[in-house]
Amino acid sequence: QLQLQESGPGLLKASETLALTCTVSGGSISSGSHYWGWIRQPPGKALEWIGTVYYSGTTYYNPSFKSRVTISVDTSRSHFSLRLNSVTAADTAVYYCARHGGAYIRDWFHPWGQGTLVTVSS
Amino acid sequence: QSVLTQPPSVSGAPGQRVTISCTGSSSNIGAGYDVHWYQQLPGTAPKLLIYGNNNRPSGVPDRFSGSKSGTSASLAITGLQTEDEAVYHCQSYDGSLTTSVFGGGTQLTVL
Numbered sequence: 001q002l003q004l005q006e007s008g009p010g011l012l013k014a015s016e017t018l019a020l021t022c023t024v025s026g027g028s029i030s031s032g033s034h035y036w037g038w039i040r041q042p043p044g045k046a047l048e049w050i051g052t053v054y055y056s057g058t059t060y061y062n063p064s065f066k067s068r069v070t071i072s073v074d075t076s077r078s079h080f081s082l083r084l085n086s087v088t089a090a091d092t093a094v095y096y097c098a099r100h101g102g103a104y105i106r107d108w109f110h111p112w113g114q115g116t117l118v119t120v121s122s
Numbered sequence: 123q124s125v126l127t128q129p130p131s132v133s134g135a136p137g138q139r140v141t142i143s144c145t146g147s148s149s150n151i152g153a154g155y156d157v158h159w160y161q162q163l164p165g166t167a168p169k170l171l172i173y174g175n176n177n178r179p180s181g182v183p184d185r186f187s188g189s190k191s192g193t194s195a196s197l198a199i200t201g202l203q204t205e206d207e208a209v210y211h212c213q214s215y216d217g218s219l220t221t222s223v224f225g226g227g228t229q230l231t232v233l
Binding site: 037045046047048049052062063064096101105106107108109110111112113114115 | 124155156158160166167168169170173174179211213214215219220221222223224225226227
């Protein structure tokens with residue numbers, strides 16, 4: 001059964017860089033049949049797609065984040081990562097990693113990691 | 123403000139049927155892009171409920187169904203149960219924004 005697990009610091013100061021890793025187990029990140037994505041949810045707010053990566057390293061980003069975000073993949077370690085620069089309090093959210101249903105960014109997300117809360121203090 | 127519009131809340135009694143709407147535009151749902159639905163129980167990650175407008179993943183009861191017409195989509199839940207109390211999110215793709223987009227989420231209360 002495929003499982004995803006987010007990891008990384010839960011508390012940051014404004015202007016620092018958010019760095020999270022999603023470790024994939026129970027399946028191959030290199031299968032080629034799926035994209036892998038990051039989604040966030042600020043407290044009490046809607047889900048927001050951040051970006052997506054393919055095992056080859058091809059990336060797709062939400063234009064709202066494009067100048068600050070980098071997503072990368074390490075197939076040897078079966079994980080993919082998110083970096084978000086120059087964070088502010090508005091970046092406080094639960095960050096989820098998930099697998100796309102296929103190899104298109106329009107595809108659904110399944111399964112999801114349990115999520116990790118990142119709080120940015122000023 | 124979300125690209126896809128959902129009602130903030132809906133409610134129903136056990137055993138009843140409720141529907142949750144997801145309204146988009148000509149650049150997302152109306153452009154033919156599929157709609158997907160998720161159920162988010164309190165304190166947990168979203169769980170896929172419906173994909174590709176009307177398909178249920180293995181393990182999702184047939185009490186849940188999805189439909190799409192024009193620039194809108196709907197999630198229907200029949201035979202409401204107390205464990206259905208959750209937030210429901212819709213998702214699609216916007217060709218103008220070139221992003222995957224979500225609705226604002228709908229809180230379902232089972233009275």
